[in-house]
Amino acid sequence: MRTIELNHLTFTYPGRSFSLSIENQILADPMVAIVGQNGAGKSTLFKLLTGLLTPQAGVIKINGTDFNNLKPIEKLRQVGITFQNPDDQLFNPTVQREVEWSVAQVTDDRDKIATQALNALVRVGLDARIAENPYDLSLSERKLLSVATVLAVDPAIYLFDEPMMSLDWESRRKLTAIFHELADSGHQVVTITHDMDWVAAEFESVYVMEHGKFGFAGSPRELFSDHELVDRVGLLPPRIMAVAELLGDSQTYLSVDDYWQKNHDD
Amino acid sequence: MDEDKRIVVDNLTSRYPGTTQPQLRGINAEVQAGQVVGIIGNSHSGKSTLCRVLAGVISKIVSAEVEGQWRLFGRRVDDWPAYNAMTGVVLQNPAGQLSGLSDTVADEIAFDLINQGLAENLIQKRIEKVAAQMGLSAQLHLHPESLSGGQIQRLAIATAIATHPTVLILDDPTSEMDPLGRRQFFHWLAGVKDTTVLIVTSEIDDLCEIADSVWVMHDGQLVSKGTPGDVFNHLATDWQIPAPTITQLAQKMNWRMADGQYPVNAAELKEVRYAHN
Numbered sequence: 001m002r003t004i005e006l007n008h009l010t011f012t013y014p015g016r017s018f019s020l021s022i023e024n025q026i027l028a029d030p031m032v033a034i035v036g037q038n039g040a041g042k043s044t045l046f047k048l049l050t051g052l053l054t055p056q057a058g059v060i061k062i063n064g065t066d067f068n069n070l071k072p073i074e075k076l077r078q079v080g081i082t083f084q085n086p087d088d089q090l091f092n093p094t095v096q097r098e099v100e101w102s103v104a105q106v107t108d109d110r111d112k113i114a115t116q117a118l119n120a121l122v123r124v125g126l127d128a129r130i131a132e133n134p135y136d137l138s139l140s141e142r143k144l145l146s147v148a149t150v151l152a153v154d155p156a157i158y159l160f161d162e163p164m165m166s167l168d169w170e171s172r173r174k175l176t177a178i179f180h181e182l183a184d185s186g187h188q189v190v191t192i193t194h195d196m197d198w199v200a201a202e203f204e205s206v207y208v209m210e211h212g213k214f215g216f217a218g219s220p221r222e223l224f225s226d227h228e229l230v231d232r233v234g235l236l237p238p239r240i241m242a243v244a245e246l247l248g249d250s251q252t253y254l255s256v257d258d259y260w261q262k263n264h265d266d
Numbered sequence: 267m268d269e270d271k272r273i274v275v276d277n278l279t280s281r282y283p284g285t286t287q288p289q290l291r292g293i294n295a296e297v298q299a300g301q302v303v304g305i306i307g308n309s310h311s312g313k314s315t316l317c318r319v320l321a322g323v324i325s326k327i328v329s330a331e332v333e334g335q336w337r338l339f340g341r342r343v344d345d346w347p348a349y350n351a352m353t354g355v356v357l358q359n360p361a362g363q364l365s366g367l368s369d370t371v372a373d374e375i376a377f378d379l380i381n382q383g384l385a386e387n388l389i390q391k392r393i394e395k396v397a398a399q400m401g402l403s404a405q406l407h408l409h410p411e412s413l414s415g416g417q418i419q420r421l422a423i424a425t426a427i428a429t430h431p432t433v434l435i436l437d438d439p440t441s442e443m444d445p446l447g448r449r450q451f452f453h454w455l456a457g458v459k460d461t462t463v464l465i466v467t468s469e470i471d472d473l474c475e476i477a478d479s480v481w482v483m484h485d486g487q488l489v490s491k492g493t494p495g496d497v498f499n500h501l502a503t504d505w506q507i508p509a510p511t512i513t514q515l516a517q518k519m520n521w522r523m524a525d526g527q528y529p530v531n532a533a534e535l536k537e538v539r540y541a542h543n
Contacts, residue, residue: 037444038414038416038444084415085415138309138310139309139358139441140308140309141309165441165442166438166441166442168307168308168309168468169308169468169506169507169508170308170309170506171309173506194444194445195445196445197511234446235445236445236446236449239471239511240511240515243511243512243515243535246532246535246536247535247539256511256514256515256518257518259515259518259519260515260518260519263519264518264519
């Protein structure tokens, strides 16, 4: 089982009042969503989990091992991240070289580099575009390319920062399928997202961050049933709940199918 | 009808240099003054290219072959100063649209107003008004580069509307906003009067609450246009466009309106569920 364990973790930015403080938390489910307002600490947590930031105190254990004791190459094999803006991580002249560059950070085996890069591009549906400049792709395609750079390395744990943002519908379906494939094949997928329809429909485990802490951990149904919490942390419930509300029904629904299950006449 | 009172697009085709297939193929459409038109489609459908042509970015800034005609309220793009003054534009990657010359958000909003020669007290009032509309009042003194992606989008919109354009062209203006920001934006858009709006968006639930008309782009062609109800009741599978949540629910529950169509927005849903009971 893949796990992220956070023990007495604290981090503050110099000169800023924000502080992240997590006592003890284990993220153990295959697919985990992290939600919360801007400034709640979600991106800071991801930077700590990838080693971009170092905590002032506390321990991060990835699959049981202290993350800070891992060699850089081992960190890359354990945790891969896809940023919110793909342009923050694309800099090679072709689609193929972009993905190969990522694999080359963890292996010198040229055959392996070529094969893993191509397989990743096939998975995201960009294998016909390998010779193109990444910046000739659409924004949705650049996001899928940034996902391919991580898929090609195949870390144990995948972190995604707002993966659905700016994606067209075709790409959303593709990426959701990849999330489930990863979870089903023994990886852990942890994603920051503002997309509550997606969280409600696809995830079993959701964590709410609030003022640098975890304020809630549970299922989407538990989260969206707690109207006071949802309001306080500035989340919008899934659209199906707003639609039900129009009909005077304030029950918790996670999807259209969920509504139908509870309300259709046999 | 009088050409001065509508947008007319007549057999518009466009192709970027070095590409074999045109990005726009034979687009024909009309928009009446004051309407809100939603433009939807997947990547490479041509929706951003259409925005660029109508905004004059093609071919004033980006080169591309363009065939066919289009006029905004009788004006052609060749009459650039007048055409440009009519339009407020927010394209994809709004950070690239910032002037790069302003030290504060307020200065950035003021940029076009100063160029228009507006009096200083009027400029100040205009800045405060559009900043409030876009939820940026607390950010007016900040450097534009310190803003988040969603805030930069709101700044780009504030800048575009500050000059009171006749036509607003918005290419996915909420893509980086959080859900509350997106909801505030569509709430604002619902109240916009006297401006004709063309908006590319994937937020179809919000769009169906406010749009007079929806255009579906697919492979460079305008494959469907009509009221939100007409368009979302007749989606072709290969467009890969989902129906709004209300429509999906109504289809599942078999809630039809008197004309046999499924509802696409809150008003239609209420009509279906309450009008005949």
